[in-house]
Amino acid sequence: MLKTALRATGLAVALSLAPLAALAETHRVAFHVDENDPQVMNMTLNNVNNLIAYYAEQGDEVEVQVVTYGPGLHMLREDTSPVAPRIAQMALEHENVTFQACNNTLQGMQRQAGHDIALLSEANIVPSGVVQLVTLQEQGWSYIRP
Template sequence: MKKFFGAALIAASLATGALAEGVTHRVAIHVDENDPKVMNMALNNVANLTKHYESQGDTVMVEVVAYGPGLNMFVAGKSPVEDRISTMSLEIENLTFAACGNTHRNMSKKAGKEITLIDEAGLVPSGVVRLIELQENDYSYIRP
């Protein structure tokens, strides 16, 4: 029975192209905690899934979205993973970082000055809305 199921699964995958090379995978990774362990786990996820899929000849598009306390991941001079993000953005094609505009505005207001984000992070109006948009565009959702 196991052999039949396995063969059927492989046949179905071949029919849909799931095992064919050249597949594009889209992944949204959500960070909303100001915890270096969570931030590093998110970046580990990026590195591991990119390595896995690229070894199969597939393309991977990854967007890390941070909001709330997680926005500290992208605050210049404060982020515990700033250097790692800089390196990864140079090494991994199709990797982007989205910073929540709502959180950024609130953090800046509370600080009494504009909070500077790392160059790699692009500002989006809302982190939550961005995650919804990505999922509506066939991105898989990961929360470390």
């Protein structure tokens, strides 16, 4: 009878921990881009692809946000992005990869240019790139600055 009780207790503990194991298999990573440098932009996209490939081999899920602000916003501008085709391809291949554009930076660039600036269709506008990174880190996201 004691063995049966121990088995039942062990099974209950194992089942209660199963959701924790499932959560541990989703990695959430924020990439920070604040430079108008094609090398940095390409390295970021390479890092994202490598990260996804590594965790896919492990059977794990990955959520990625590429957060751009300051000069890094050029990564997501229709008129100046040197990596637009790669971003379009990645968005098609990886639904868990999103690209965030800082609205503070966008507004400043538009004031300076004197007209609206179009972003890539893959870009999501967030109020502040810096605040987005802080919020993600406070939520437990890993932070990478290539």
